[in-house]
Amino acid sequence: MMIGFFVNDIEREYENYTTTTLAHQAVSRGHRVCYITPSDFVLSPDDSLNVHGRFLPKRKYKSRLDFFETLKDDKACKIERVDMAGIDVLMLRNDPSIDAQNAPWAMDSGILFGREAARRGVIVLNDPDSLGRATNKLYFQSFPAEARAETLITKHASDIKAFAKDHGGNIILKPLQGSGGSGVFKVDPENQSNLNQMIEAIGRDGYIIAQAYVPAAKKGDIRLFMMNGAPLQIKGKFAALRRVAAKDDIRSNIHAGGKAEAVEVGDTELAVAELIRPKLVADGMFLVGVDIVGDKILEVNVFSPGNLESCSRLAGVDFSVPVLEAMERKVEIASQYKSAFDNRHLAIL
Structure with a gap:
């Protein structure tokens, strides 16, 4: 089986990342692996979808570190243009928020071309249509509301101040878009004098999430x-x-x-x-x-x-x-039942 891992870029990958762990396990199980970045897709005039994939040498790797060091080695890896239809699974493992400011064109590329790949019979994980609704x-x-901390989303400072008052001054503020804990503030009675500055800092880039603090x-x-x-x-x-x-x-x-x-x-x-x-x-x-x-x-x-x-x-x-066993099972189901399941069903089977 051939598995493509879509990432923001190779330079931002690390040995202990989940993507590296999964890719190394895939190679250890005898599968062929390639890494794909936002600029690697090609939609040809004949409507075929191709990709310039970064392929690692097909060999046994002594460890995950050995695998990772090979991935980073431009001389060891080979860039091949392959028909996306020949890739069994495309795993979308990028963080769109990373590209939001410096490369906005790259933010949705995995989702957009992931949809095209799914149309051509590739199993895309997670489902790109649903990921498109989850970009913030x-x-x-x-x-379900009962599973969530009480949340307010607004750009108006007055709304946030009223929400903070309702929760005894203890709330969390964070941007609607972003990840990794970027722009997160804890508001409590001792630092409420800085609330305006917190709201201004987050609000420059869009909507603000105010969340009830869970003790x-x-x-x-x-x-x-x-x-x-x-x-x-x-x-x-x-x-x-x-x-x-x-x-x-x-x-x-x-x-x-x-x-x-x-x-x-x-x-x-x-x-x-x-x-x-x-x-x-x-x-x-x-x-x-x-x-x-x-x-x-x-x-x-x-x-x-x-x-x-x-x-x-x-x-x-x-x-x-x-995780790899589940991916292998999905490929087997897809081969047995052909077009009986759409990508969203296959993704969760």
Whole structure:
């Protein structure tokens, strides 16, 4: 099977990224892998869709580090133009918000060409039509209200101030678009004098999300992976970890200084997962990362959820294995039933 991994660019990939972990596992299982970036698609006059893929040498790799170093080596890798119809699975693993300012043309390229690839029989994960509706955090509002922290979205300072007053001055502010904890502020009674500056800082780039502060967030949030609409697990061990914010920082994102710790997934987290499961299934969201605090979800990352490698290390199992097994099963189903399922159904089967 041939798998294409769509990323923002090769330079921004790292050894422990989830994409690297999945690509290395794919190669270890005998599949051919190529990396694709926003500028690599070609729609030809004959309506064929091609791609200039970055292919790694077909050989055994001693480790994920060996695989990653080869990926970064321009001399070792080969750029090949291939018909997209020859790629079995296209996994969209880019973060559109990264390209929002410097390369806005690249933001939606994975979604746009992902739709074209799906039309030509490629299994595209996650479903590009649904990803098109999830390019900002407004998608979050489509999940059941009982699973979400109370949220206000506005550009008016008066609305935010009234919302803060209703919640005792304890709220979180963040931009409607963006990821990775960028532009996130915690408002409390002690720093309310800076509320105007916070609103101005976020509001320059668009709408503002004001979210009720969940006290359980002091202990950090839980990143839980869900696959095919269910919590990802191996023999009762869940692909999950607790992300604890660094001192003097409210953001628990690992790259923002947060610390990853092992965590037990209990009935509360499983109940939250069950609440959002129907929406993920309906949207063909194959692999997502859900951030949970108490009995509420704070984020649902449907584009490039990270920390799968950390979850594997903390649990002592390799969660990339069931992910690849699921992809292999989808390709087999597609070959047996031909056009019986559209991409959204295949994505979640």
